[in-house]
Amino acid sequence: MKIIVPMAGRGSRLRPHTLTVPKPLIPIAGKPIVHRLVEDIAKVLNEPIDEIAFIIGEDFGEKVEVDLREIAGQLGAKGTIYYQDKPMGTGHAIMCAADSLNGPAVVAYADTLFRADFKLDPSADAVIWVKQVEDPSQYGVVQLNDNNEITALVEKPEEEVSDLAVIGIYYFKKVEVLKEHLQSVLENNILRGGEYQINDGILGMMTSGNVFKTGQIDEWMDCGNKTVTVDTNSRMLQFLKEDGNSLVSDTVTLTNSEIIEPCYIGENVVLENTTVGPNVSLGDNCKLTDVTIKNSLVQHNTVIKNAKLNNAMIGSHAVYNGDFTEISIGDYSKLE
Incomplete structure (x- = not known):
């Protein structure tokens, strides 16, 4: 085949x-x-x-x-x-x-x-x-x-x-x-x-x-587009959870933080004073500090600080520090 x-x-x-x-x-x-x-x-x-x-x-x-x-x-x-x-x-x-x-x-x-x-x-x-x-x-x-x-x-x-x-x-x-x-x-x-x-x-x-x-x-x-892709990410997380898949890496570092399933959390992610989920995907090597994020999709090597995010899509190697909620940021972008 x-x-x-x-x-x-x-x-x-x-x-x-x-x-x-x-x-x-x-x-x-x-x-x-x-x-x-x-x-x-x-x-x-x-x-x-x-x-x-x-x-x-x-x-x-x-x-x-x-x-x-x-x-x-x-x-x-x-x-x-x-x-x-x-x-x-x-x-x-x-x-x-x-x-x-x-x-x-x-x-x-x-x-x-x-x-x-x-x-x-x-x-x-x-x-x-x-x-x-x-x-x-x-x-x-x-x-x-x-x-x-x-x-x-x-x-x-x-x-x-x-x-x-x-x-x-x-x-x-x-x-x-x-x-x-x-x-x-x-x-x-x-x-x-x-x-x-x-x-x-x-x-x-x-x-x-x-x-x-x-x-x-x-x-x-x-x-x-961005909206339906974020929605698809949320639906896929729900299906994977129902199938009994393990979605959170053992290498995640949590400090005064919470993960509300279903979420996908990649390798070497650092969470400080942060609540993630439900329905969030974080790629490898991300770092989130003082963040609340749900129903969102973040790729790898991205830094997010001081943010409250919902229905957000953020690319790889991005830096975001701000007060906005519903955002769409591509790779290598910086908002500080």
């Missing part, structure tokens, strides 16, 4: 945090988004992952590539790096990894986290993972026939089609079939909004008789 991860966009809606780190490598509950994504996919598939192919931007840098290969290695898989030089759509991004498009594979966009417990239908040629939503008109949804097979993908339907929204994760029993149809999309210059889309490749597969089924997830968490 392979996992194909298009992630060439840096994530402009999450700036300033993505100016120095691509969005899929932003930590959620102490682990990069893309790391949690591929781990959760591996759990659902319940079979060995041979290769994870990452499609990234050419400007992401060597460290990002090293980190991604390490993520693949932790799952016992080969990490392969491909580049998408221009933002030309999901179909184009997938085809940038053409050399890896063979055999069974999952294609997953690296800005979504999920919780699920289902078995892949062995009778299906492909599976599209979906989530039941209250307002289908805000999403792309699947249309089903009487056999619960997917017959169409409808983007933001004005009339009732279904309430099953596409979350951006797909399984293909033979991903080379998708490759064949996406190649046709590229050769025939089939564009939507100036881009080549995966949906046109999927439509070609359906027209050729391939059977698509749904895999319905329990929870769908977005990481599109």
Whole structure:
């Protein structure tokens, strides 16, 4: 089994945090988004992952590539790096990894986290993972026939089609079939909004008789902007606590301080006269003095003093000393 991860966009809606780190490598509950994504996919598939192919931007840098290969290695898989030089759509991004498009594979966009417990239908040629939503008109949804097979993908339907929204994760029993149809999309210059889309490749597969089924997830968490990313961090912490995970490092130093779970606290964090939690993630080597913080996400090597924070997102190597509450500070920033 392979996992194909298009992630060439840096994530402009999450700036300033993505100016120095691509969005899929932003930590959620102490682990990069893309790391949690591929781990959760591996759990659902319940079979060995041979290769994870990452499609990234050419400007992401060597460290990002090293980190991604390490993520693949932790799952016992080969990490392969491909580049998408221009933002030309999901179909184009997938085809940038053409050399890896063979055999069974999952294609997953690296800005979504999920919780699920289902078995892949062995009778299906492909599976599209979906989530039941209250307002289908805000999403792309699947249309089903009487056999619960997917017959169409409808983007933001004005009339009732279904309430099953596409979350951006797909399984293909033979991903080379998708490759064949996406190649046709590229050769025939089939564009939507100036881009080549995966949906046109999927439509070609359906027209050729391939059977698509749904895999319905329990929870769908977005990481599109600061507010929803902080919320996703809080929800993930709750799930991890329910699963019985240990989230607070043994190397934390507490002086007249309290941790209200659930929280993720990384290595060598120092807390002085501070209350942390609930729903806070602190990366490695942070130091907080005279701080009250809840429902927030702080990366590593950051110093915070004299602050009362809620719904805050602070990057790495930042220094903050102030009286504000709801903030968004990128890497290497200083407010003193």
